[in-house]
Amino acid sequence: MTPEILARITAARTARDLSDLARQAVGITAADMSPAERLIAARRLRKLAADFVDYTVMAEALAGTPWPEIAEPLSRRDPGTVEGEYAESVADWQAMPEDQMTAAAEGAEDLDAWYARHQEDTDPTSETPVTDLLNRR
Structure with missing residues (x-):
């Protein structure tokens, strides 16, 4: 397992x-909800989207992408600023012990099963898109 x-x-x-x-x-489009409830739901989506970008940046940085x-x-002009934003997190992930990484990666098979259940005809064809990562070193 690698960071x-x-x-x-x-x-x-x-x-x-x-x-x-x-x-x-x-599913809640027509639900009887307050404006605050709708906005909170939208903010949760935005937060998860930002988290997805952050983890993707981390993966690329940890892979050695300049x-x-x-x-x-990311439409960012200064690579140094981006590096500065992620430097501490990259260092933390690089310092993570192997056993902790392995434990954190548990459940990759569940992600493959989720993908298989939700896969559409236009999606990439892979039976094990996440666990395939575990064969990399």
């Missing part, structure tokens, strides 16, 4: 949660 793989698994978990929450948001390559698709 990069754990970050990718964490990003996949976040994407799953975001998808589930987005589906729930569609900061200019990370900053550009």
Whole structure:
């Protein structure tokens, strides 16, 4: 297990949660709710989307992607600023003990099963998109 793989698994978990929450948001479209309740639900979606971006940035940084390559698709002009925003988190993930990473990655098979249940015809065809990461070293 590497920090990069754990970050990718964490990003996949976040994407799953975001998808589930987005589906729930569609389900409450006609619900009798207060404006505050609707806005809170929308903010939860935005927070998860931001978390997904953060974990994806972490995975790329941990994989050794240069900061200019990370900053550009984020529409950020200064790679140094982006690096500064993530430096402490990257260092924390790099220092994580192997056993802690392995424990945090548990449940990857559940993500594969979730993907199989929700997979549409236009989605990438992979039976084990998350556990395939575990074969990397």
